[in-house]
Amino acid sequence: xxxxxxxxxxxxxxxxxxxxxxxxxxxxxxxxxxxxxxxxxxxxxxxxxxxxxxxxxxxxxxxxxxxxxxxxxxxxxxxxxxxxxxxxxxxxxxxxxxxxxxxxxxxxxxxxxxxxxxxxxxxxxxxxxxxxxxxxxxxxxxxxxxxxxxxxxxxxxxxxxxxxxxxxxxxxxxxxxxxxxxxxxxxxxxxxxxxxxxxxxxxxxxxx
Amino acid sequence: xxxxxxxxxxxxxxxxxxxxxxxxxxxxxxxxxxxxxxxxxxxxxxxxxxxxxxxxxxxxxxxxxxxxxxxxxxxxxxxxxxxxxxxxxxxxxxxxxxxxxxxxxxxxxxxxxxxxxxxxxxxxxxxxxxxxxxxxxxxxxxxxxxxxxxxxxxxxxxxxxxxxxxxxxxxxxxxxxxxxxxxxxxxxxxxxxxxxxxxxxxxxxxxxxxxxxxxxxxxxxxxxxxxxxxxxxxxxxxxxxxxxxxxxxxxxxxxxxxxxxxxxxxxxxxxxxxxxxxxxxxxxxxxxxxxxxxxxxxxxxxxxxxxxxxxxxxxxxxxxxxxxxxxxxxxxxxxxxxxxxxxxxxxxxxxxxxxxxxxxxxxxxxxxxxxxxxxxxxxxxxxxxxxxxxxxxxxxxxxxxxxxxxxxxxxxxxxxxxxxxxxxxxxxxxxxxxxxxxxxxxxxxxxxxxxxxxxxxxxxxxxxxxxxxxxxxxxxxxxxxxxxxxxxxxxxxxxxxxxxxxxxxxxxxxxxxxxxxxxxxxxxxxxxxxxxxxxxxxxxxxxxxxxxxxxxxxxxxxxxxxxxxxxxxxxxxxxxxxxxxxx
Numbered sequence: 001x002x003x004x005x006x007x008x009x010x011x012x013x014x015x016x017x018x019x020x021x022x023x024x025x026x027x028x029x030x031x032x033x034x035x036x037x038x039x040x041x042x043x044x045x046x047x048x049x050x051x052x053x054x055x056x057x058x059x060x061x062x063x064x065x066x067x068x069x070x071x072x073x074x075x076x077x078x079x080x081x082x083x084x085x086x087x088x089x090x091x092x093x094x095x096x097x098x099x100x101x102x103x104x105x106x107x108x109x110x111x112x113x114x115x116x117x118x119x120x121x122x123x124x125x126x127x128x129x130x131x132x133x134x135x136x137x138x139x140x141x142x143x144x145x146x147x148x149x150x151x152x153x154x155x156x157x158x159x160x161x162x163x164x165x166x167x168x169x170x171x172x173x174x175x176x177x178x179x180x181x182x183x184x185x186x187x188x189x190x191x192x193x194x195x196x197x198x199x200x201x202x203x204x205x206x207x208x
Numbered sequence: 209x210x211x212x213x214x215x216x217x218x219x220x221x222x223x224x225x226x227x228x229x230x231x232x233x234x235x236x237x238x239x240x241x242x243x244x245x246x247x248x249x250x251x252x253x254x255x256x257x258x259x260x261x262x263x264x265x266x267x268x269x270x271x272x273x274x275x276x277x278x279x280x281x282x283x284x285x286x287x288x289x290x291x292x293x294x295x296x297x298x299x300x301x302x303x304x305x306x307x308x309x310x311x312x313x314x315x316x317x318x319x320x321x322x323x324x325x326x327x328x329x330x331x332x333x334x335x336x337x338x339x340x341x342x343x344x345x346x347x348x349x350x351x352x353x354x355x356x357x358x359x360x361x362x363x364x365x366x367x368x369x370x371x372x373x374x375x376x377x378x379x380x381x382x383x384x385x386x387x388x389x390x391x392x393x394x395x396x397x398x399x400x401x402x403x404x405x406x407x408x409x410x411x412x413x414x415x416x417x418x419x420x421x422x423x424x425x426x427x428x429x430x431x432x433x434x435x436x437x438x439x440x441x442x443x444x445x446x447x448x449x450x451x452x453x454x455x456x457x458x459x460x461x462x463x464x465x466x467x468x469x470x471x472x473x474x475x476x477x478x479x480x481x482x483x484x485x486x487x488x489x490x491x492x493x494x495x496x497x498x499x500x501x502x503x504x505x506x507x508x509x510x511x512x513x514x515x516x517x518x519x520x521x522x523x524x525x526x527x528x529x530x531x532x533x534x535x536x537x538x539x540x541x542x543x544x545x546x547x548x549x550x551x552x553x554x555x556x557x558x559x560x561x562x563x564x565x566x567x568x569x570x571x572x573x574x575x576x577x578x579x580x581x582x583x584x585x586x587x588x589x590x591x592x593x594x595x596x597x598x599x600x601x602x603x604x605x606x607x608x609x610x611x612x613x614x615x616x617x618x619x620x621x622x623x624x625x626x627x628x629x630x631x632x633x634x635x636x637x638x639x640x641x642x643x644x645x646x647x648x649x650x651x652x653x654x655x656x657x658x659x660x661x662x663x664x665x666x667x668x669x670x671x672x673x674x675x676x677x678x679x680x681x682x683x684x685x686x687x688x689x690x691x692x693x694x695x696x697x698x699x700x701x702x703x704x705x706x707x708x709x710x711x712x713x714x715x716x717x718x719x720x721x722x723x724x725x726x727x728x729x730x731x732x733x734x735x736x737x738x739x740x741x742x743x744x745x746x747x748x749x750x751x752x753x754x755x756x757x758x759x760x761x762x763x764x765x766x767x768x769x770x771x772x773x774x775x776x777x778x779x780x781x782x783x784x785x786x787x788x789x790x791x
Contacts, residue, residue, distance in 0.1 A: 047491035057555040072439040123469030124358040188348035
């Protein structure tokens with residue numbers, strides 16, 4: 001976002017004050033700052049992670065978007081790029097990492113596998129898309145998406161950030177959105193605690 | 209193989225050596241020997257100690273459901289080169305299925321036997337640490353058995369009829385009562401279910417180490433888990449480490465966090481459908497994976513690609529090796545603390561190689577370029593000039609530059625030299641292959657030991673380094689890049705004109721019944737496919753001999769006695785890709 005967009009809230013600045021005074025709204029400057037410094041989590045799952053590394057490298061240069069600082073710790077990151085196949089063995093860790101990220105947080109599902117299972121969907125250890133467990137903001141299709149596609153997805157995240165308002169932002173509200181996501185359990189197969197009732201009724205189904 | 213090959217092509221007659229014990233496998237299309245399980249250890253020991261088959265390539269199980277048999281297949285080679293032999297043990301398919309473990313003779317079988325237990329439910333008696341390896345403890349069933357059905361099961365073989373009924377698709381989720389990819393055993397009651405701690409067995413195994421402390425003082429050791437979310441584990445790898453202060457006393461790799469059921473899906477896919485899946489095994493070197501798979505199926509079909517296709521294959525496979533080693537060098541120096549700078553240098557060159565791949569195949573990473581009997585596309589206009597520029601001008605210069613920056617670097621030398629040593633004997637014992645084996649002083653390169661494709665027509669050296677430490681494993685990658693450039697240069701000069709496919713391209717190929725194992729010298733080591741065909745459109749058994757996975761067998765022993773900070777560098781120097789480790 002260029003400063004001109006930031007500095008046009010509909011008030012005219014007197015000519016003598018131009019260059020020294022900027023008038024903007026709180027939402028705009030808040031979102032401008034956030035969208036220009038999204039720190040992704042250094043979190044590679046599979047093939048897509050390699051394209052994510054390529055995006056960060058010299059030819060595509062993620063630093064142009066203020067995103068080159070990849071943090072290995074979820075506590076310091078704003079954006080989780082789910083780059084690869086989400087397996088049942090891995091999903092408890094992904095949910096835990098997501099819970100550990102502070103608000104505001106965003107999730108980008110990179111590649112066919114993270115979006116919906118991809119070519120490995122029918123596999124017995126594959127989760128059909130990370131959105132079965134954590135909320136996803138932007139989906140980037142492809143197998144793997146090219147760095148250009150990932151950049152496009154990241155720009156969509158920036159667009160989304162710019163459309164938000166402090167007044168309605170979820171992390172300043174009380175409510176179910178702020179609740180932690182229950183961590184899936186590894187039983188005889190993956191058990192989603194939110195579907196426990198369904199599972200109990202499915203077991204009792206034939207008897208009733 | 210050509211007659212002028214310097215390595216011996218003699219195979220051993222096991223029936224003459226073990227009369228009444230070893231019987232030749234006479235099923236049509238099969239080779240090798242069948243050994244009764246009581247004599248397995250005796251035969252294996254003789255093969256290793258007397259006949260010189262010191263290197264166990266792979267161990268896997270095959271479920272012959274119609275015949276009511278479970279079979280374990282072993283493939284052994286000599287590290288001096290030449291063809292290998294396989295031998296099999298057949299047992300009745302009734303639980304508990306028990307086969308003696310050969311870990312005491314070939315320690316490289318450790319993880320592979322665990323995998324066969326995990327996926328096929330073959331219990332290896334005498335195995336030191338028989339736990340599940342890819343799935344978690346407590347998972348129901350053994351998925352690679354032919355009577356085990358996944359939650360989204362539709363039919364045995366693709367294409368599924370339900371995929372496009374009258375042009376409309378059906379979501380797989382809609383067939384499951386949980387709207388998800390899960391299925392529970394009959395009568396599973398979550399209220400009565402007692403959760404088992406999946407880590408318990410792991411920590412139990414971790415605690416079985418030999419105490420070397422002779423002071424008599426009682427010490428407490430600490431367990432540290434590194435990964436699966438850790439910046440230097442190259443993906444979702446996890447190492448559980450038992451520490452005494454900063455020194456590692458025992459280490460157990462934990463994997464399966466990227467287990468994408470490659471083999472189960474591969475046994476439902478038709479032969480051609482598997483080709484793009486092989487790209488996603490070792491996703492840094494898709495062309496090599498294609499190469500090994502194409503060679504295996506071509507061996508079964510008994511076809512040979514035309515000469516131009518062979519040259520294109522070799523060129524692409526060698527470019528893959530360069531791209532992979534560049535990534536390995538970048539990642540290893542990252543692990544040594546050079547935060548991303550060498551990586552950026554390496555990735556710059558890798559991008560140029562990816563441009564070539566994109567030009568020939570349409571995709572940067574997942575090339576899907578090889579077909580049975582050739583390659584899918586010829587070089588587009590202008591690509592040969594690009595390849596020439598890379599091979600003759602740019603890459604040699606840039607590799608020298610990167611070498612100059614790194615090989616004399618103080619930190620690289622002090623952290624690399626003498627650290628994480630793997631001796632030649634251990635490397636062979638643990639079935640290590642590729643740069644890991646050659647950096648330990650064993651000049652074993654499949655391109656020379658058992659030449660495939662047209663590698664016998666090229667002039668190149670088998671790279672070898674003597675010390676087997678981290679520094680040698682870094683440097684041998686530079687050596688190998690230089691040899692790969694040499695091969696590409698020769699291939700560019702001699703590239704013939706002609707067709708690129710030996711047969712008419714077809715969606716379903718007819719593969720005669722039989723078994724085949726073909727292997728290539730992949731960038732990470734011996735990459736092989738073991739395929740059993742029963743004449744149907746899909747393989748009956750589709751097994752990947754993944755070099756990253758088997759090289760990790762040596763990881764624990766290499767780290768024992770080292771500082772925990774060096775574990776990261778040792779892992780980086782093995783160069784694993786999790787797509788291949790977990791498949």
